[in-house]
Amino acid sequence: MSEPAVPAQESLAFSALVLALAGELVQGIHDRVVAAGFADLRPAHGFAFARISHGGATTAELAGHLGVTKQAAAQLVDELVRKGYVERTPHPTDARARLLRLTEHGWACTRAADAAAVEAVAPFRELLGPERFAALVRDLAALGPKGPIRPTW
Template sequence: MDRTVALSLPPLLLGLAADLVRGIDERVRAQGFEDLRPAHGFAFVRLAPDGAGVGELAEHLGVTKQAASQMVEELVRKGYVERRPHPDDARARLVVLTERGWACTRAAEEASAEAVRPWAEALGEQRLRALRDDLLKLAPSGRLRPIW
């Protein structure tokens, strides 16, 4: 395969990803959530549906349980989540979003849509959909972790 094409992809993709993260982060902060960083957004993704345990959150973020526990402690202190006793397991605790946590999640969703909007203008709806389909085929793992 064409090596020139192959070698041009990583910088383009990583640059675009960095721009995207920055764009979303700025908008979310502008909505009044200035005490949050992008990493917190990745946590919310896991916590949003039904809550999760600290271990599950750690697995999702790709960090140790201790690190996840510390992040939860921070989010509790800032009022975005709360720890509840797990219904079936007295060892475990279920970390769930508070109302403020949900408000932030909605703001992040809106921010994402706005950050992507210029792409629709640049590519057209059709190619944007094709882009989505292509990315879907490349099957990224569920893990959303800031590795670099």
């Protein structure tokens, strides 16, 4: 075995770096979103917003994307509806289902989260410079990670 000693170190460093970076991003984004006035949300809600804003989501569908049970998703949606971020509208073709849609407040939060993400990433971008940063994003994209899908936080 002992052949890939350096690659192993590199791979370990890679996962540690990605995990550390993700933690820092989550924290940084969440802090800014809270500071922007959306203090009644937690990081985990981000993925739900992403899916709902994409359109065509039902509660069961959302549950699948978040990797949780329907009840957990229903509870989360309930909370977001109570807080005015999401509304349930009748589904055009399925009388059982309810189509989820962001309210204006929900869209405002989404915009704030996007701005927060850009701000949180800005120092990294400046650290590497535009070219190297662009290359970094390109290489990360090339890895084709299959899923925000699962929150895991």
